[in-house]
Each structure stands twice: as structure tokens, then as C-alpha cells.
């Protein structure tokens with residue numbers, strides 16, 4: 001079953017002669033449990049696509065259908081709730097809260113949604129990501145790879161069906177990138193998630209089930225099964 005779908009998706013920025021066609025008619029279908037890599041040159045529209053899929057922004061026209069539900073017409077409040085319940089985000093810059101320790105960062109989205117923390121599940125994630133010893137540390141006492149693992153744990157903690165990652169290894173050396181990638185693949189399988197990841201790295205892209213190449217806001221090629 002397709003968990004993510006776009007239909008004639010367009011996102012234009014600016015007006016008249018200054019219009020930037022960041023996405024210009026994207027039709028895409030991603031199956032449940034799939035790991036999809038999105039590649040393309042700088043400015044081709046990758047981040048815009050990820051933002052649309054995750055309900056971080058609304059399209060100019062076209063549809064974004066998540067789990068059978070069209071999110072393109074949702075209000076900001078509806079989108080906020082949709083994101084918290086369905087999507088985990090992992091960004092290049094980790095975006096951890098510096099004054100909260102590792103554990104507090106991980107459970108923050110659960111608490112923001114007014115839910116009780118499933119301690120067993122969160123402990124399982126912390127252990128899976130090798131963070132048990134670091135639970136009480138502040139983010140700036142951790143290495144880049146460890147901080148990214150905290151960001152992944154935070155993204156997984158709300159049990160999202162979809163994980164969206166924008167250059168998650170962009171700030172990491174190649175060994176740490178491999179480790180983080182391995183963890184992302186392992187956790188997405190373990191927690192039955194669909195993963196869409198932007199990467200500039202062809203080696204990383206080849207780990208995906210499918211590679212989608214974006215050029216000038218359009219899908220130029222799809223590789224893989």
C-alpha cells in the first residue's frame with residue numbers, strides 16, 4: 001500500500017518574473033516500509049519536496065496524500081498535529097535543545113503532544129542507538145555522530161510511520177556517516193517505518209530501495225525496484 005503519494009505537486013516561490021518553480025509537477029508514490037533516497041543538484045527542489053511530504057509547508061497546487069489522507073488543504077494547526085503524530089524529521093544540523101539532556105530531548109515531542117512517555121519503548125530506542133550511557137549528558141558534550149543519534153532517537157520516539165531525513169550525515173565523517181546510516185536502516189526496519197532521505201552522497205543513495213533524481217523541480221529519473 002502506498003503510504004506517501006503526490007499528484008501534480010507544485011511549489012512556486014515569489015511572483016511574476018521572480019517566480020521560482022521549486023517543484024513543478026511531481027507525481028510520486030512511496031510504498032509502506034520503503035527506503036527512498038532523493039538526489040539532485042543544489043537548488044533542484046529536494047528540501048522543498050521533503051517539506052511538502054512532511055507537512056512543513058503547503059503546496060501551490062497539487063496533492064500530498066499521506067496514509068490515504070490529503071494533507072495539502074490542511075490548516076497550520078491541523079498540519080502541526082499531523083506532523084507530531086505521523087512524521088519524524090532528522091536534519092543535518094541535529095536541532096537538539098541545548099539546555100535539555102539527551103533523555104529530555106528524546107521525549108520532548110511526546111510531551112509537547114501531551115502524551116505519556118512509553119518508557120519501555122523509549123528505553124528500547126535509547127539502547128538500540130547506543131545512547132544508554134549518555135542519557136544525562138547535554139548535547140554539546142557529545143560528538144556529532146552521537147548528537148545525530150539523539151536526533152534519530154527523538155524522531156523515532158513518537159512512533160512515526162514516516163521518517164524524513166534531510167542530509168542526515170552531511171556534517172559527519174565517512175565512518176560515522178556509515179554508522180548513522182546503518183542505524184537508520186536498522187531502526188526503520190525494526191520500527192516498520194517508511195524512510196525518505198535526501199543525500200548528496202551516491203554511495204549512501206545506493207543503500208536505498210529506490211533512488212529518485214530531481215532536476216529543476218521535476219523527477220528526472222527513478223532507479224531501483
Ligand SMILES: Nc1ncnc2c1ncn2[C@@H]1O[C@H](COP(=O)(O)OP(=O)(O)OP(=O)(O)O)[C@@H](O)[C@H]1O
Pocket residue numbers: 013014020021022040041042043044045046047048049
Ligand atoms: N522560502 C523560499 N523562498 C524563495 N525561494 C525558495 C525558498 N525555499 C527554496 N527556494 C528556492 O527553491 C529552489 C529549490 O530549493 P530547495 O531548497 O528545495 O533545493 P535543494 O535541492 O534542497 O537544494 P540544496 O541541495 O542546496 O539544499 C531553489 O531555487 C531555492 O532557491
